Amino acid sequence: MGLLSRFRKARPDDIVDEDEVLARLSANSELQRQRVQADLQRDIARATALKIDAIEAAMAADMFDDPEPAFRRPPRPAPTPDRQDGNTLPLLDGAVTELLGEDETPAEAAAAERAPVVEEAALLYAGGDHDAARQLLSAAVADDAHPAGRRDRTAWWMLFDLYHVLGEQEAFDDLAIDYASTFETSPPTWQPPPTGNGDSYSGVAPTVQFSGVLDERVLPQAERLRAAATAPVLRVDFSRVQAVTPAGCPALLEALRAVAPQRELLLAGAEELVGQLRALLDVGRRDEGEAPWLLLLELLRLLNREKAFEETAMDYCVTFEMSPPAFVAPGNVASTPRQASAPPTDRYMLPQVIEGDTAPLLAAIRAYAGQGTALVFDCSHLLRVDFAGGNQLLACLRVLAAENGPRRIELRELNHLVAAVLRLLGFADVARLFPHRY
Incomplete structure (x- = not known):
């Protein structure tokens, strides 16, 4: 019986379907493979995250451990005996715009104010040829063959201001990226022009x-x-x-x-x-x-x-x-920014453009000059000065500078294009020029 029992017919419950066994084994194998693959993906993700953290930490160390290169301030000229009364400021020499305290121009930029490309671009801009000025300045800041010229910030600032005048924010932002890479410092940011009637206003700003x-x-x-x-x-x-x-x-x-x-x-x-x-x-x-x-x-x-x-x-x-x-x-x-060296007086806001016949503007400036000894002009809206209008304004300021004085005259918040034009015309002989800061 024992021997026969071994060879007895299998009962239905004892029958094993070979296909079912293979299917179960295949399913278990696939499940195990998926689990292994998921573990592998998690390991890869952890390694990637650790690598990213290490890179960011290294970048942060490079950014914050090394101090940002500081501008060097140009040396101030020694005061002359006729400028000791404390009511007037020393006039500028023909080469640089000498500023006070927090308004000082960096030495690198001051040295570039008489660079040929700066003067030529100023001439083109004053004549209304914006396209030619743009091409010249763009070539100057992109000239890898002359790295010293490429690092003259005045040309960069003039191009920033030109893009702002033209309303080209995308070109401004692209230039800002190149500026940050070249000088390893924070770039200028786009500032939309004021809205409303302020842009067209010319007159005393309390x-x-x-x-x-x-x-x-x-x-x-x-x-x-x-x-x-x-x-x-x-x-x-x-x-x-x-x-x-x-x-x-x-x-x-x-x-x-x-x-x-x-x-x-x-x-x-x-x-x-x-x-x-x-x-x-x-x-x-x-x-x-x-x-x-x-x-x-x-x-x-x-x-x-x-x-x-x-x-x-x-x-x-x-x-x-x-x-x-x-x-x-x-x-x-x-x-x-703060302007602790500026006289506390009402300012005369100049119009957007000074060109051609400036008789009405000059009459208003002379009326403003009768209000006090210090004359401060707000040039934040001034976009362009041509040579005819600039020469008429300069002649007026020469007369006013000699009255009650010598008299203190300042032009503040100039864009760098206009500042270069005024330097070429000789405004530095009678007034202090303060370009806006980037």
Whole structure:
């Protein structure tokens, strides 16, 4: 029986389907293969992530361990005996634009102001030949065969300004990438031209100067700002502010909010004031009250710093447990760095173009000159000066420079194309030229 039992017919439950076994083995094998492949992909992803982290760490070390190359300041000429009265500034020599303090031109750029390519491009631009000036400047900044000339920043700045005049943001941004690569520094950023009627305005732009410590004694300065808030163009200057206290913030905040939104507003030194306000505040601390926080938010809004505004708004919300103000685009607002060396006087804003017959403009300038001894011209809207108009303006300034004086005359916020033209015409003999800073 035992032997026969071994050879008995298999019962249905004991029958094994060979195809089914093979299918199960195949499925198990495929599942195992997929698991191995998934583990392998995870290992590759981890290795890739570690490699990326290592590369980013190395790049960060290169960026932050090596200090950015600093501009060298050109040496200042020794004052002459007839310039010791303290009311006038030493005139420029024929070769460079000598600036004061934070307005100084880098030595590299000052040396290039008389370079042949700069002068030729200035001549072409003054004559209205924008295309030829563009080709010349583009060739200069791309000339790898002459690396010394390629590193003359004046040609780069002139080309940046030309792209801005022409409204070519894409070309501006492409040049900014090359600029950052060439000079290993932060490139200029595109600034859209002001909107509204400010561009067409020519005339006196009232200046409200804030100075010293902004504390409870700031009220008279804030009242002057409120009184001038309806001017077509208004300049608010914080360049001489040394410190700010919580007590001075409410009055300044109310005055800034009173400025009509359709007016053109020019801010000087606002970035520095933002830094002073940040130093006052800590997230979660309410000792200073809401006013410093709200003033900081208002300045960030006017500077169109939306990301910084939103981050500060979150800090305000955490600190006071209430909803912060919403960001509203500022509109017609421009900003310039602090200008501590500029005289605290109303400025005359020059028009977009000075060409041909300038008799009405010169009459208005002479009327402006009767208001004080220092003449400061805002050139932030000035796009081009031709030779006929430039020579007429120069003759007028020569006469004004000799009155009440010698008289202090400054042309500020020049674009670098116009600055080169004015140097060629001889404006440096009678006025100080301050190109805007990149």
